Amino acid sequence: MDRMFKSYEVAIIGASGQLGSEFRRLFDGRAIEIRHDQIEITDPTSIHAVLSATGPSIVINAAAYNWVDKAEYEPDVAFAVNALGPRTLALACAGREIPLLHISSDYVFGLDARDAPYSETDTPGPLGAYGLSKLAGEYFVRSLCPQHYVVRTCGLYGHAEAVGKGNFVKTILRLGRERGHVRVVDDQYCTPTSAADLAEALVDLIQTEAFGLYHLTNRGQTTWYDFTREIFEIANVNATIEAISTAEFGAKARRPANSLLNCDKAAGVLHGHMPPWHDAVARYLRNLP
Numbered sequence: 001m002d003r004m005f006k007s008y009e010v011a012i013i014g015a016s017g018q019l020g021s022e023f024r025r026l027f028d029g030r031a032i033e034i035r036h037d038q039i040e041i042t043d044p045t046s047i048h049a050v051l052s053a054t055g056p057s058i059v060i061n062a063a064a065y066n067w068v069d070k071a072e073y074e075p076d077v078a079f080a081v082n083a084l085g086p087r088t089l090a091l092a093c094a095g096r097e098i099p100l101l102h103i104s105s106d107y108v109f110g111l112d113a114r115d116a117p118y119s120e121t122d123t124p125g126p127l128g129a130y131g132l133s134k135l136a137g138e139y140f141v142r143s144l145c146p147q148h149y150v151v152r153t154c155g156l157y158g159h160a161e162a163v164g165k166g167n168f169v170k171t172i173l174r175l176g177r178e179r180g181h182v183r184v185v186d187d188q189y190c191t192p193t194s195a196a197d198l199a200e201a202l203v204d205l206i207q208t209e210a211f212g213l214y215h216l217t218n219r220g221q222t223t224w225y226d227f228t229r230e231i232f233e234i235a236n237v238n239a240t241i242e243a244i245s246t247a248e249f250g251a252k253a254r255r256p257a258n259s260l261l262n263c264d265k266a267a268g269v270l271h272g273h274m275p276p277w278h279d280a281v282a283r284y285l286r287n288l289p
C-alpha cells in the first residue's frame with residue numbers, strides 16, 4: 001500500500017480520544033486536529049462553523065459517547081452524540097462533497113446469539129442503548145453521505161489524552177496490581193484491538209476510495225479472561241484471575257456473547273489482515289509509561 005498521503009487536508013474530530021490520538025501521531029501535524037472543546041458534535045451550528053473555518057477535504061469522526069452501562073440511563077445523550085451528531089456530520093460532508101470516515105462498534109450485534117464471526121452482510125441487532133445509538137449513527141452516515149467509510153471495530157485500547165479515561169488493559173493492570181485478585185468474564189468472545197494498528201489500517205483505507213461498510217480488528221479471538229492472562233503474563237503482574245460469567249459480573253447493559261468480526265472484506269481492499277491481537281498487546285505494553 002502506498003503510504004503517501006494525498007494533498008488533502010484531513011480533519012480529525014475526537015482528536016484527543018484513544019483512536020483520535022493515534023491519527024494525530026500518524027499525520028504528524030499535517031491534520032486538522034479537532035478536540036471536544038473546539039467542536040460539539042451534537043450541535044449542528046458548531047459542526048458547520050468548524051468545517052467552514054477549516055475546509056477539510058476528508059473528515060474522520062473518532063468522537064463518540066462510549067459509556068456502555070451509563071447509556072442505559074441516558075439513552076438520549078448516547079443518541080445525541082452517536083447518532084444525531086454523525087447525522088449532521090454526514091449531511092455536512094455530503095453537502096461539501098467530501099468523504100466521511102465514521103467508526104462504529106461490535107455492539108451493533110448480539111441479539112441473534114451465534115458463534116461465527118459477523119460479516120458486513122449480517123443483519124445487526126444490538127442488545128443495549130449504546131449499540132443501538134451506534135447502529136443508528138451508522139445508518140445515518142451510510143444513507144446520507146455517499147462517500148462514506150463506516151468501520152466497525154472491537155475492544156479498543158490506546159493512549160487517550162483525557163485524564164480518567166481508561167481502557168480494559170489499563171484498568172485490569174491497575175486492579176491486578178492494587179488488589180492481587182481480579183474477576184473477569186470468560187464467556188464473551190472478542191478481538192481486543194490496538195488503536196495504533198487500527199489507525200494505520202484506516203489511513204490506508206481512506207486512500208482507496210473503496211467506500212462502504214467494513215469490519216476491522218486485530219486478528220484472532222480471545223475472551224476477556226484469556227486476554228487478562230496474557231496481559232498479566234507480559235506485564236509480570238502477580239495476581240490471581242477468577243473466571244466468572246457475564247451474569248455473575250452483573251453489568252447494567254447487556255453485551256454480545258460473541259463480538260467477533262469477520263475482517264476479510266477490509267483485508268481484500270488493504271491486501272492483508274491487521275496483526276494478531278497478542279502481538280498488538282505486547283507492543284502496547286512495551287510502550288506503556
Ligand SMILES: NC(=O)c1ccc[n+]([C@@H]2O[C@H](COP(=O)([O-])OP(=O)(O)OC[C@H]3O[C@@H](n4cnc5c(N)ncnc54)[C@H](OP(=O)(O)O)[C@@H]3O)[C@@H](O)[C@H]2O)c1
Pocket residue numbers: 014015016017018019020035036037039040041042061062063064065066081103104105106134153154155156157160162165195
Ligand atoms: N473504546 C472501545 O472499546 C470501542 C470499541 C468499539 C468501537 N469503538 C468506537 O471507536 C471510536 C473511537 O473510540 P475511542 O475509544 O477512541 O473513544 P474515546 O477515547 O472515548 O474518545 C472519544 C472522543 O470523543 C470526544 N467526544 C465525546 N463527546 C463529544 C461531543 N459531544 N462532541 C465532540 N467530541 C466529543 C471525547 O472528548 P472528551 O473526552 O473531552 O469528552 C473524546 O476525545 C468510537 O466511535 C467508538 O464508539 C470503541
